[in-house]
Amino acid sequence: MTNYRDKGFQTRAVRAGQRRTGEQEQSEPIFPTSSFVFDNPEQAAARFAGEEPGNIYSRFTNPTVALFEERLAALEGAEAGVGTASGMAAILSLMMSLLEAGDHVVCARQVFGTTATLFNKYLARFGIVTDFVDLTDLDAWGAAIRPETRMLFLESPSNPLTEVADIRALAELARAHDCRLVVDNCFCTPALQRPLELGADLVVHSATKYLDGQGRCVGGAVVGDAATMAEVRGFLRTAGPSMSPFNAWVFAKGLETLGLRMEAHSRHARAVAQWLDDQPGVEQVHYPGLPEHPQHALAGRQQSAYGGIVSFRVAGGEAAAWRLLEGLEWLSLTANLGDAKTTITHPATTTHGRLSAEQRREAGIDAGLIRMAVGLESVSDILDDLGRGLERL
Numbered sequence: 001m002t003n004y005r006d007k008g009f010q011t012r013a014v015r016a017g018q019r020r021t022g023e024q025e026q027s028e029p030i031f032p033t034s035s036f037v038f039d040n041p042e043q044a045a046a047r048f049a050g051e052e053p054g055n056i057y058s059r060f061t062n063p064t065v066a067l068f069e070e071r072l073a074a075l076e077g078a079e080a081g082v083g084t085a086s087g088m089a090a091i092l093s094l095m096m097s098l099l100e101a102g103d104h105v106v107c108a109r110q111v112f113g114t115t116a117t118l119f120n121k122y123l124a125r126f127g128i129v130t131d132f133v134d135l136t137d138l139d140a141w142g143a144a145i146r147p148e149t150r151m152l153f154l155e156s157p158s159n160p161l162t163e164v165a166d167i168r169a170l171a172e173l174a175r176a177h178d179c180r181l182v183v184d185n186c187f188c189t190p191a192l193q194r195p196l197e198l199g200a201d202l203v204v205h206s207a208t209k210y211l212d213g214q215g216r217c218v219g220g221a222v223v224g225d226a227a228t229m230a231e232v233r234g235f236l237r238t239a240g241p242s243m244s245p246f247n248a249w250v251f252a253k254g255l256e257t258l259g260l261r262m263e264a265h266s267r268h269a270r271a272v273a274q275w276l277d278d279q280p281g282v283e284q285v286h287y288p289g290l291p292e293h294p295q296h297a298l299a300g301r302q303q304s305a306y307g308g309i310v311s312f313r314v315a316g317g318e319a320a321a322w323r324l325l326e327g328l329e330w331l332s333l334t335a336n337l338g339d340a341k342t343t344i345t346h347p348a349t350t351t352h353g354r355l356s357a358e359q360r361r362e363a364g365i366d367a368g369l370i371r372m373a374v375g376l377e378s379v380s381d382i383l384d385d386l387g388r389g390l391e392r393l
């Protein structure tokens, strides 16, 4: 079998992880089977004892899930990967594999809300303490680290304000304190940013977003060193939040076009951000590709493009934001992101609606803020529909 690991990104995206069956199929097959048969009792015993590699049961491993895992690991530059039932299952599985009672985590305040809930509500019950710090404040990260700190956790760029963390500097900080840096690489994907190359130890994904890229199914993944991945697989085998073979097939095929899609999402988002910047009624645009973005230069160094997420603040708060959304004809009013179809949402009353007004103010989620995940439709049509909404202001 050809080793695609030393080939270009796009070749890895299309070819890595494929193992043809005797039928010599061109496209990768799906293996919708819960279990696997053994040639004889010796083989069954050797498989269960871990003395012989091979499949036993699809809660542990499945050939289609393995295809996705190998392809994603090849793109992130990781030794190995583990597919999971959702992005949250990936984060939970990693935490359960690496942490124990008494451990301390430092997490960016700007992470996905459900990730914060996982730390605050559930892991806290098992004696894992988390402190939250500003993503962009290196001194705050340093000051929050204690002797019991085992992990630093972040997303970059953040949702919905697209703040950018200095991954290389935080990786050095983690190394100096003998803890691991985990990056949720959902917004950039390995097509635009490879945290492991910047020094991070582990990467988690919500495959639901750009890895699929067409809004079809829910899944997740963890990638990193082989020893940690064996621990994560051990947790998956025991607790069961495993990826389905059908979803794995969708994600593996999604990876084939990931680089092309992320390039187009970035190009479209940049055009939308520049256009919004010139519109009366729009008070502020958040996009790392704009020169006035506070981490524009950093984003340019650590990402190969600026990604598909743009947010902006309209004058007039919630009433104005809702009027704009009501004025749209066809842009999809949904909180999901990473889809070929442009999605648009009002964070203060949806994704960040469970925060108190005080917490929203601290997080910079203004009532007039709107977040877009710019899709692959013709840019002129996206601007046309946005303009229809802006006319309502």
Ligand SMILES: *Cc1c(COP(=O)(O)O)cnc(C)c1O
Binding pocket: 086, 087, 088, 089, 112, 115, 155, 159, 184, 186, 187, 205, 206, 207, 208, 209, 218, 219, 220
């Ligand atoms: C959506 C999302 C998650 C959770 O993923 P699911 O697949 O919905 O479980 C985690 N992190 C980020 C940044 C996300 O956008």
